[in-house]
Amino acid sequence: MVRKWQKLANIKRERITFPRASRDANVDSCNTSSVVADKGHFVLYTADQKRFVLPLEYLNNEIFKELFRLAEEEFGLPRNGPITLPCDAVSMEYVVAMIQQNIAKDLEKALVMSITTGFYPSSSYLPSDVPNKQLLICSF
Amino acid sequence: MFSELMNFLRACFRAKSDRHVHTGSNARGRQDGLLWYKDSGQHFNGEFSYGCGQANNLLEDQSQIESGSLSLNETGPYGTFIGVYDGHGGPETSRYVNNHLFQHLKRFTSEQHSMSVEVIRKAYQATEEGFLSQVTKQWPLKPQIAAVGSCCLVGVICGGTLYIANLGDSRAVLGRVMKATGEVLSIQLSAEHNVAIESVRQELHSLHPEDPQIVVLKHNVWRVKGLIQISRSIGDVYLKKAEFNREPLYAKFRLREPFKKPILSADPAISVHQLQPHDQFVIFASDGLWEHLSNQEAVDIVQNHPRSGSVRRLIKVALQEAAKKREMRYSDLKKIDRGVRRHFHDDITVIVVFLDSNLVSRASSVKCPSISVRGGGINLPHNTLAPYTTQMEVGST
Numbered sequence: 001m002v003r004k005w006q007k008l009a010n011i012k013r014e015r016i017t018f019p020r021a022s023r024d025a026n027v028d029s030c031n032t033s034s035v036v037a038d039k040g041h042f043v044l045y046t047a048d049q050k051r052f053v054l055p056l057e058y059l060n061n062e063i064f065k066e067l068f069r070l071a072e073e074e075f076g077l078p079r080n081g082p083i084t085l086p087c088d089a090v091s092m093e094y095v096v097a098m099i100q101q102n103i104a105k106d107l108e109k110a111l112v113m114s115i116t117t118g119f120y121p122s123s124s125y126l127p128s129d130v131p132n133k134q135l136l137i138c139s140f
Numbered sequence: 141m142f143s144e145l146m147n148f149l150r151a152c153f154r155a156k157s158d159r160h161v162h163t164g165s166n167a168r169g170r171q172d173g174l175l176w177y178k179d180s181g182q183h184f185n186g187e188f189s190y191g192c193g194q195a196n197n198l199l200e201d202q203s204q205i206e207s208g209s210l211s212l213n214e215t216g217p218y219g220t221f222i223g224v225y226d227g228h229g230g231p232e233t234s235r236y237v238n239n240h241l242f243q244h245l246k247r248f249t250s251e252q253h254s255m256s257v258e259v260i261r262k263a264y265q266a267t268e269e270g271f272l273s274q275v276t277k278q279w280p281l282k283p284q285i286a287a288v289g290s291c292c293l294v295g296v297i298c299g300g301t302l303y304i305a306n307l308g309d310s311r312a313v314l315g316r317v318m319k320a321t322g323e324v325l326s327i328q329l330s331a332e333h334n335v336a337i338e339s340v341r342q343e344l345h346s347l348h349p350e351d352p353q354i355v356v357l358k359h360n361v362w363r364v365k366g367l368i369q370i371s372r373s374i375g376d377v378y379l380k381k382a383e384f385n386r387e388p389l390y391a392k393f394r395l396r397e398p399f400k401k402p403i404l405s406a407d408p409a410i411s412v413h414q415l416q417p418h419d420q421f422v423i424f425a426s427d428g429l430w431e432h433l434s435n436q437e438a439v440d441i442v443q444n445h446p447r448s449g450s451v452r453r454l455i456k457v458a459l460q461e462a463a464k465k466r467e468m469r470y471s472d473l474k475k476i477d478r479g480v481r482r483h484f485h486d487d488i489t490v491i492v493v494f495l496d497s498n499l500v501s502r503a504s505s506v507k508c509p510s511i512s513v514r515g516g517g518i519n520l521p522h523n524t525l526a527p528y529t530t531q532m533e534v535g536s537t
Binding site: 035036037039040041042043056059060065068071072074075076077078079080081082083 | 358359361431464465466467468469471472475476477480482483484486
């Protein structure tokens with residue numbers, strides 16, 4: 001199953017252009033922390049400090065639920081600041097692209113499984129860790 | 141009588157019309173989405189306002205207000221009891237405290253024929269021991285119960301005296317009118333046992349001089365043994381009794397070195413205050429409120445608005461603040477379901493107890509009907525087909 005999914009992901013990878021600003025998901029690389037998200041949206045930051053504005057419905061997605069769980073384990077629950085997830089912008093863009101393309105439930109499950117089996121070792125969150133970014137994509 | 145009937149009819153009507161959004165109402169309070177509230181009620185020493193904003197999938201904050209006899213006897217003493225129990229790791233400990241602490245307090249008051257610091261201390265101790273025996277019983281089948289605990293903030297108003305007892309990081313704040321200016325000043329009545337505070341870290345270091353790693357800074361947050369932010373609690377027996385710090389408890393809770401003396405304490409800090417005529421109200425709240433509002437902000441909000449609905453207003457302002465921190469709209473924050481909501485804010489429980497000086501100065505032997513209200517919340521598992529729920533508990537007499 002995972003192999004099937006990886007194959008599919010590989011095909012998709014060639015086609016997907018990661019949206020820097022699309023209708024549903026916005027990636028905002030400049031630091032505009034005081035900006036409130038548009039109606040119906042929430043804000044996430046990745047470990048490399050990129051800002052994502054995402055539709056509220058994404059909170060019901062199993063992949064995001066798993067990412068939130070990992071964030072809690074890794075950073076504890078956020079108090080004063082915004083929510084930060086323990087992955088980098090590239091992998092987040094990938095997850096967003098997957099959700100936008102409405103991936104099949106079994107692929108979603110496989111992705112959640114690959115997340116839970118630890119594709120984010122905690123040593124890889126350094127923003128300058130470019131090789132790891134590529135590794136993350138490959139591991140998809 | 142008529143108003144009760146109206147409330148009943150209203151509740152019936154609402155049950156039909158709003159099934160899908162968990163809205164309900166009864167004499168004990170109303171549930172509106174993840175917010176439960178009772179805008180106003182009467183206790184032995186005045187009015188109260190009560191509410192709870194849920195964030196966790198299973199509400200971990202439990203709470204109660206009890207008014208009437210503080211002993212098992214009809215002879216009293218009479219007064220008001222307030223409890224806010226902010227659980228962590230699950231709802232089991234805070235629920236246990238909600239069901240047992242007040243009963244223990246009544247028993248010890250009966251034995252000693254009066255309210256005292258000693259009575260409160262014994263009630264805490266009996267509750268801690270009772271929960272420990274629950275853990276011992278459940279350990280073979282449910283070992284994770286050893287890693288569940290609760291903060292425990294209690295206020296007792298009896299005979300013009302206010303007792304405040306605390307374990308953990310909930311907080312009680314008094315609003316007192318300044319005669320000269322007419323302004324209301326906030327006076328914090330409890331100290332938090334949270335290792336974010338340097339003196340609490342120092343206390344732990346002096347209690348555990350052999351362990352330089354007793355508190356650890358992890359992702360900018362201080363934690364006892366890298367695990368927990370508070371130094372005193374009910375429960376958390378995995379950090380109190382070494383025999384529960386072993387398999388099959390999850391590895392993340394197990395310490396490398398066995399410990400000889402308890403790491404966390406269940407000994408409450410208790411203070412006694414003689415209430416004065418210009419003491420207006422006391423706000424009891426879990427840290428879910430205080431992480432978004434300062435003492436003075438909270439006191440000003442209560443003072444500058446009608447008493448009824450005070451708590452709903454406090455929770456709203458706290459949620460607006462939480463939304464701002466998460467860079468989103470308050471109206472959108474409210475749409476987020478319990479569970480995931482915990483990443484946006486904590487469970488928030490608030491009880492504002494207004495002090496009517498005529499009633500406060502009344503003798504504690506004056507009888508009054510007893511009232512018992514407990515905070516509500518949604519505690520059904522997701523995907524359970526129960527269209528309408530108001531998790532209300534035990535009634536009054």
